[in-house]
Amino acid sequence: MKKKLLFAIAIATAAVSVKAQDIKTKDVPAVVKSACEKKYPEATKVSWEKEKGNYEANWGGKSGEDNSVQFTPSGTFVEIVKAISIRDLPKAVAPYVKAHYKGAKIREAGRVTDAAGKTMYEAEIKGGDLIFDENGNFLKKD
Numbered sequence: 001m002k003k004k005l006l007f008a009i010a011i012a013t014a015a016v017s018v019k020a021q022d023i024k025t026k027d028v029p030a031v032v033k034s035a036c037e038k039k040y041p042e043a044t045k046v047s048w049e050k051e052k053g054n055y056e057a058n059w060g061g062k063s064g065e066d067n068s069v070q071f072t073p074s075g076t077f078v079e080i081v082k083a084i085s086i087r088d089l090p091k092a093v094a095p096y097v098k099a100h101y102k103g104a105k106i107r108e109a110g111r112v113t114d115a116a117g118k119t120m121y122e123a124e125i126k127g128g129d130l131i132f133d134e135n136g137n138f139l140k141k142d
Helices: 002-018 030-039 094-102
Strands: 021-023 049-053 056-060 067-071 075-082 108-114 119-124 128-133 138-141
Touching: 030 067, 094 119, 094 128
Parallel strands: none
Antiparallel strands: 021 049, 049 056, 056 067, 067 075, 075 108, 108 119, 119 128, 128 138
């Protein structure tokens, strides 16, 4: 029993560490910090994470994460996620979540704009983020 519990804790810890890892500003490459400052000069009190090999800058709002921007290690912009009200998600999102994720509740929402200017929406539920196109059609689970 004790071994099963320790194994479960190890798996849960590994899952959390794969998603995102807080890092100190001094550990962010200068080219990434410079790209962020140039693209978003209004960003203050920026906190950093490393996620899927990229660097993520977060700032704004009560949680400090109203804006979440990803850059590659070479400083290339990947995407920005701006926090939005759950009510502002496309109308098709809530029924999709209800039908495909029984009992799941949307915790947070965001409007994603990638480097090409394409808009998507993110609905966070327990266990991951669900990504939808601008019309609310499901694309993938992150």
